[in-house]
Amino acid sequence: xxxxxxxxxxxxxxxxxxxxxxxxxxxxxxxxxxxxxxxxxxxxxxxxxxxxxxxxxxxxxxxxxxxxxxxxxxxxxxxxxxxxxxxxxxxxxxxxxxxxxxxxxxxxxxxxx
Amino acid sequence: xxxxxxxxxxxxxxxxxxxxxxxxxxxxxxxxxxxxxxxxxxxxxxxxxxxxxxxxxxxxxxxxxxxxxxxxxxxxxxxxxxxxxxxxxxxxxxxxxxxxxxxxxxxxxxxxx
Numbered sequence: 461x462x463x464x465x466x467x468x469x470x471x472x473x474x475x476x477x478x479x480x481x482x483x484x485x486x487x488x489x490x491x492x493x494x495x496x497x498x499x500x501x502x503x504x505x506x507x508x509x510x511x512x513x514x515x516x517x518x519x520x521x522x523x524x525x526x527x528x529x530x531x532x533x534x535x536x537x538x539x540x541x542x543x544x545x546x547x548x549x550x551x552x553x554x555x556x557x558x559x560x561x562x563x564x565x566x567x568x569x570x571x572x573x
Numbered sequence: 574x575x576x577x578x579x580x581x582x583x584x585x586x587x588x589x590x591x592x593x594x595x596x597x598x599x600x601x602x603x604x605x606x607x608x609x610x611x612x613x614x615x616x617x618x619x620x621x622x623x624x625x626x627x628x629x630x631x632x633x634x635x636x637x638x639x640x641x642x643x644x645x646x647x648x649x650x651x652x653x654x655x656x657x658x659x660x661x662x663x664x665x666x667x668x669x670x671x672x673x674x675x676x677x678x679x680x681x682x683x684x685x686x
Contacts, residue, residue, distance in 0.1 A: 496677075502679050503663055505677070506675070553673065558628045559673055563615030563617070
């Protein structure tokens with residue numbers, strides 16, 4: 461059973477547009493929700509993360525929205541740029557030590573110039 | 574400051590053979606985790622090492638084993654390779670007390686033929 465479900469599988473956005481990627485989880489014990497960005501041939505890199513005690517976190521053009529009651533969280537990329545074209549993964553974990561991360565299946569974002 | 578380094582970058586093995594992958598954590602990090610990322614999928618947790626002991630394990634068979642050395646570097650060993658073991662193997666490191674923040678290496682691409 462997949463612990464974190466991610467959609468859409470792929471996304472095409474025009475330059476300057478808003479990219480939105482959604483994730484849902486079942487385990488209410490999850491208490492840390494990061495988003496990773498992965499370029500071809502590279503390992504995933506931490507983009508932004510949120511804990512369930514806040515509903516939104518913003519860092520530059522990237523925003524996480526978190527809905528604890530719906531067990532959903534999403535990544536919004538404002539003013540999307542061609543350089544944002546990559547695969548994005550949501551993830552979830554429990555606790556602060558010996559963390560085991562459960563990843564979504566990924567969203568391939570293509571930002572058209 | 575060197576990040577997480579992995580070797581080899583690419584390798585091809587024959588079904589039934591054994592493989593060893595290596596990882597050096599980011600400077601100052603003492604915890605190493607290994608993930609398997611199949612093509613088009615999100616990373617899946619294999620296991621995690623801290624103080625030279627396996628602390629957590631994912632849903633992987635005993636053919637997957639590991640080791641952590643006193644300098645915190647780590648090895649992943651896979652015996653009796655199957656075609657389905659073909660994947661990108663990612664090493665991630667973190668500092669025990671801030672286990673939520675993990676840094677990935679660029680991975681080792683394993684192809685089993």
